Each structure stands twice: as C-alpha cells, then as structure tokens.
Amino acid sequence: MDMDEKEKFETVLGEAIRLMEAGEERAAILARFSDFQKELSEAFQIVDRFSLLGKGVKPEKALLEKIVREIGAVTPVPEKRFSYVADDSKGRRLFANPLIQIHSFMNMQMKYVLPIVAVFVVAGAVLYMNYGGVSPQVAQNTQVTSKSAGTESAAEAGDTTATKAAAPASTGNPDDVVNDIIASLAEEETILNDANSDADFATYDSAAASEFGQLSYE
Amino acid sequence: MNKTIPAIVGFVLAVGPALPAFAQGTTTQPSVNFCTRISREINQQVGQRILEREAKLKERRGERETKLKERRDDRQERLREYRDRRDLRRDEHYTKLEARATTTVQKAAVATFQQTIESAVSTRKSAVDAAQSAFKSGLDSAIVNRKTAVDAAIVTLKSSLDAAMAKAKTDCSSGVAPATARDTYRTSVENARKKFQDDMKAAEKVRDTVKTLQDTRHAALKKALDDFKMAVEKARTDLKAAFGR
Numbered sequence: 001m002d003m004d005e006k007e008k009f010e011t012v013l014g015e016a017i018r019l020m021e022a023g024e025e026r027a028a029i030l031a032r033f034s035d036f037q038k039e040l041s042e043a044f045q046i047v048d049r050f051s052l053l054g055k056g057v058k059p060e061k062a063l064l065e066k067i068v069r070e071i072g073a074v075t076p077v078p079e080k081r082f083s084y085v086a087d088d089s090k091g092r093r094l095f096a097n098p099l100i101q102i103h104s105f106m107n108m109q110m111k112y113v114l115p116i117v118a119v120f121v122v123a124g125a126v127l128y129m130n131y132g133g134v135s136p137q138v139a140q141n142t143q144v145t146s147k148s149a150g151t152e153s154a155a156e157a158g159d160t161t162a163t164k165a166a167a168p169a170s171t172g173n174p175d176d177v178v179n180d181i182i183a184s185l186a187e188e189e190t191i192l193n194d195a196n197s198d199a200d201f202a203t204y205d206s207a208a209a210s211e212f213g214q215l216s217y218e
Numbered sequence: 219m220n221k222t223i224p225a226i227v228g229f230v231l232a233v234g235p236a237l238p239a240f241a242q243g244t245t246t247q248p249s250v251n252f253c254t255r256i257s258r259e260i261n262q263q264v265g266q267r268i269l270e271r272e273a274k275l276k277e278r279r280g281e282r283e284t285k286l287k288e289r290r291d292d293r294q295e296r297l298r299e300y301r302d303r304r305d306l307r308r309d310e311h312y313t314k315l316e317a318r319a320t321t322t323v324q325k326a327a328v329a330t331f332q333q334t335i336e337s338a339v340s341t342r343k344s345a346v347d348a349a350q351s352a353f354k355s356g357l358d359s360a361i362v363n364r365k366t367a368v369d370a371a372i373v374t375l376k377s378s379l380d381a382a383m384a385k386a387k388t389d390c391s392s393g394v395a396p397a398t399a400r401d402t403y404r405t406s407v408e409n410a411r412k413k414f415q416d417d418m419k420a421a422e423k424v425r426d427t428v429k430t431l432q433d434t435r436h437a438a439l440k441k442a443l444d445d446f447k448m449a450v451e452k453a454r455t456d457l458k459a460a461f462g463r
Contacts, residue, residue: 026360167307172314174331174461178454180311182447186303191296192346192439195353198289199428202360204282206422208275209368212375215271215416217264217382217407 012036013043252400253390261383268376275372278364290354301343308335318461327460331453338449345442353435359430364424371417378410 012033019029026044030037170177242329319325382403389399 012435036236170307170310170314172311172318172452174315174457177311177315178450178457181308181450184307185443185446187345188297188300189439189443191293191300192350194289195350195435196358196432198286198354199288199432201282202357202364202424202428203422204277205275205365205368206418208271208278209275209372209421210418211271212268213411213418215264215267217379217411218260218265218404 007037009036013040015042016043232423251396252386252403253396256383256386256390256399256403264379264383268379272372282361283304306338308339315457326455331457334449334453334456338446338453341449342446345445347444349435349438352438353365353431355435356431360424360427360431361429364421366423370419371414371421374417375410375414378413379407382406382410 016033019032020026032042033040069158154198167180170180269346271355312328316325319328385406386399386403389402391398394402
C-alpha cells in the first residue's frame with residue numbers, strides 16, 4: 001500500500017467507524033467500501049478482539065489481597081482516604097486526593113507553565129522599555145521632580161512626563177528640529193517653577209515664633 | 219484585702235463631699251499665693267518656657283536652612299542635567315540638518331540656523347539664571363529681614379515680661395495687696411503679649427515681599443521664554459525657505 005492508498009484508507013476507516021457507531025451493519029459498510037474490504041475486515045476483527053478482552057477482565061486474587069493488605073483498614077473518613085499506588089503499579093496514577101493533584105500539577109504542569117510565563121514577562125518588559133514607557137533615567141528624574149516640586153500644578157506635572165519621555169532619533173527635518181527645541185522648554189519650566197515653593201520657607205518659623213505669644217506667663 | 223476595699227470606699231464617701239470646699243479654698247487664695255510664687259515659681263517657670271521656645275525656634279530655623287539648600291541644590295542639578303542633555307540633542311539635530319543640506323545655500327542656512335539657535339539658547343540661559351538668582355537673593359534677604367523682625371519682637375516681649383515681673387516683685391515686697399499686684403502683672407503681660415502679636419503680624423508681611431519677588435521672577439522667565447520662541451520661529455522660517463519648503 002503506497003502513501004496515497006494509505007491516506008485514502010485512513011479516510012475510509014474513519015468513515016467506516018463513524019457508520020459503525022451510527023449503527024450501520026458491517027456488511028453494508030464493507031459493501032460500501034469494496035476497494036478496502038480486506039483491510040476493513042481486519043480492522044473489524046481487531047475491534048472485536050478488544051471488545052471481548054474488555055469484558056470480564058478481573059485482577060488476580062493475589063493482587064487484590066496484596067492491595068488490601070497494604071492499604072490496611074479502610075477509614076470511613078473521606079479526608080483520611082488516599083489513593084493507593086503499589087510499587088509495581090503501571091499506567092496513570094489515580095488522583096483521588098486534591099493535595100496530590102495540586103502537588104502533581106506544581107511538579108508536572110509548572111514545568112511548562114513557568115517558562116511560558118517567564119517568556120511573556122521578559123517580552124513585556126522589553127516592549128515597555130522600548131515603546132510603552134520611559135527609560136530608567138527618565139523615571140528617576142521624574143521621581144526627583146515630583147519629590148521636590150511640592151506645589152507645582154498637575155498641568156506642570158503632566159508636561160514633565162510628556163517632555164521627558166525618551167526622545168526619538170533626530171530626523172533632520174526643520175519642523176521636527178524646531179518643534180523638539182520648543183517642546184523641551186516645558187521641562188525647563190517645570191524645573192524653574194519648582195522655585196516658587198521656596199517662598200514658603202520665608203515663614204517656615206511662624207508657628208514656632210507665634211508660640212511666644214501663646215505661653216502662660218504665670 | 220477583703221477589708222481594704224470597703225475602707226477605701228468608705229473614706230472616699232466620707233471625704234468626697236468636702237473636696238469642693240478644699241478646691242474652693244485654693245481658688246480664693248491665689249492673690250496671697252501670687253506674691254509667694256512670683257519670686258520663686260513664676261520667675262523660674264517663665265524663664266524655662268521662654269528658653270524652650272527659643273530652642274525650638276532655633277531648631278526650626280536650622281531645618282529651614284537645610285531644606286532650602288537641599289531644594290536649591292537639587293534644582294540646580296536638574297537644570298544642569300537638562301541643559302547638558304539638550305545641548306547634546308541640538309548637536310544631534312545640527313548633524314542631521316547638515317547631512318540633509320546638499321546645496322551651498324542649504325549648508326549656509328543650516329550654519330545660520332545653528333548660530334541663531336545657539337545664540338537664543340545662550341540669551342535664554344542668561345535671562346533664566348539672572349531671574350533665578352534675583353529671586354534667590356531676594357528671598358534670602360526677606361528671610362533675614364523677617365528673622366530680624368521676629369527676634370526683635372521676642373526681645374521686646376522678654377523685656378516687657380521682665381519689667382512686669384520686677385514690678386510685681388516690688389509691689390509684693392512694698393506691701394501692695396497681692397490681688398492688686400497680680401492684676402497689675404497680668405495687665406502688663408497681656409499688653410506685652412498683644413504687642414508681640416502685632417509685631418508678628420508686621421513680620422508676616424514678608425509674604426507680600428515674597429509675592430512681589432515671585433511675580434518679578436515669573437515676568438522675567440516669561441519674557442525669556444517669549445523671546446526665545448520668537449527667535450526660534452524666525453530661524454525655522456529661514457531654514458525652511460532655504461530647503462524649499
């Protein structure tokens with residue numbers, strides 16, 4: 001059977017299974033796909049064999065006795081039950097206990113989840129630094145500005161953020177050049193306006209001085 | 219223990235009604251006590267309170283000096299950093315413009331543009347620095363003047379209190395009724411207090427001085443800004459003309 005025939009047979013087999021599950025007689029199915037009667041017959045035989053195997057399969061008595069012996073007394077308390085897995089057990093484990101499920105998830109699933117999350121976090125940070133946010137230097141400067149500019153207005157603060165964002169490369173376009181020069185003035189204004197708050201220091205000792213007039217002199 | 223609590227309760231019940239009478243007794247004798255207290259307690263207490271307030275005032279002024287210096291230094295540093303950064307940025311612009319200039323006219327226009335901008339920047343720096351410096355020295359002077367006024371008010375208050383104290387001692391020792399001596403002292407203290415408060419109000423007028431300084435500085439900065447923008451816009455027009463835009 002070459003590749004084309006294999007692919008065709010797989011299609012036929014899929015269709016045959018669908019018809020079989022729909023209740024169609026096997027003879028009718030074989031008649032429908034006369035080109036693959038032999039192959040389909042073999043497939044049906046395999047299916048029958050597995051179906052028969054599934055019926056009446058029981059564990060050996062010795063195995064059952066071993067399981068009961070190792071488990072010990074069965075507790076009526078659901079929280080104290082656990083999933084039994086013998087040392088020589090094969091196949092998938094039963095996760096009856098939620099703690100075991102969580103433990104297994106943390107050990108197995110996180111092997112895939114954590115690296116994926118880490119990749120997203122790093123990618124997000126790179127994007128933020130390059131396009132979405134401001135550079136660390138600018139962030140530091142903005143912090144200093146907000147710390148020392150105690151009375152500056154919200155509008156001034158907004159100007160600072162806008163003007164201190166990482167500047168793009170110069171284009172050499174006269175309009176861009178002049179606009180950039182003018183736009184930068186807002187940042188300077190913010191720095192200079194910070195001096196307005198110095199005026200508050202003129203009366204910084206008012207409260208302490210006024211206490212002389214409020215003392216009891218008796 | 220079982221006998222102690224009833225004994226305390228009994229004592230309180232027995233003596234309790236008499237307590238107001240004791241309290242009244244103390245308030246009916248203050249004028250007599252005043253002459254006793256003026257030479258001992260009052261003199262010491264007033265002196266101690268004034269010393270504490272003077273120490274607090276000194277501490278507050280020290281804080282002002284430190285904080286003001288920190289703010290100024292920080293601002294100066296940020297301005298220096300800003301200017302350095304902008305100097306580099308303009309150099310970048312000039313380099314790009316030169317690269318785009320292909321004809322002799324365009325190259326000459328770029329050179330003129332650069333010269334005009336740098337001149338405007340320099341003028342603006344000088345104007346800004348002058349305005350900042352004038353505000354700084356004006357504020358410092360205002361602070362010093364106010365400190366002098368406040369200190370003078372405190373000195374006047376202390377002198378008045380000393381005089382009132384001396385008068386009270388003299389009255390008490392010369393047979394003036396204690397109640398009269400006390401009233402005279404209180405009147406003198408209240409007058410001294412009022413004088414001090416008036417002096418403080420006058421000292422608070424430093425706010426007007428500072429407001430004038432702020433307005434002057436603001437006007438100077440605005441003019442520097444307007445002049446700069448005008449020069450830069452003119453340079454833009456000339457440069458664009460050379461580039462045929």
